Amino acid sequence: MKKVITYTFSVIYIVIIVGIIEMLYDDNPNNDHYGQYLLIVMMFIQGIHYLLRDKLENKKSRKSDYLFVLVTVGLLIWASTAYLT
Numbered sequence: 001m002k003k004v005i006t007y008t009f010s011v012i013y014i015v016i017i018v019g020i021i022e023m024l025y026d027d028n029p030n031n032d033h034y035g036q037y038l039l040i041v042m043m044f045i046q047g048i049h050y051l052l053r054d055k056l057e058n059k060k061s062r063k064s065d066y067l068f069v070l071v072t073v074g075l076l077i078w079a080s081t082a083y084l085t
Helices: 001-022 030-058 063-084
Strands: none
Touching: 001 063, 030 063
């Protein structure tokens, strides 16, 4: 189960990194905010991955991981509201 989760998150990271590179380094400067938003999404997924990994290894929950996820959720909400207005 642990290898499946590791491979799944690795594939998700690769797809998001390709999307970030494509959005940030293309000729159209109007979609750079999508690349920045994908970067925040990748940070959120990375935090979830750390929390899941610690849970499966029966480690004590680290408050810094929860704080990391909460900060990225806050950034996602802030970026979404800034984009919608």
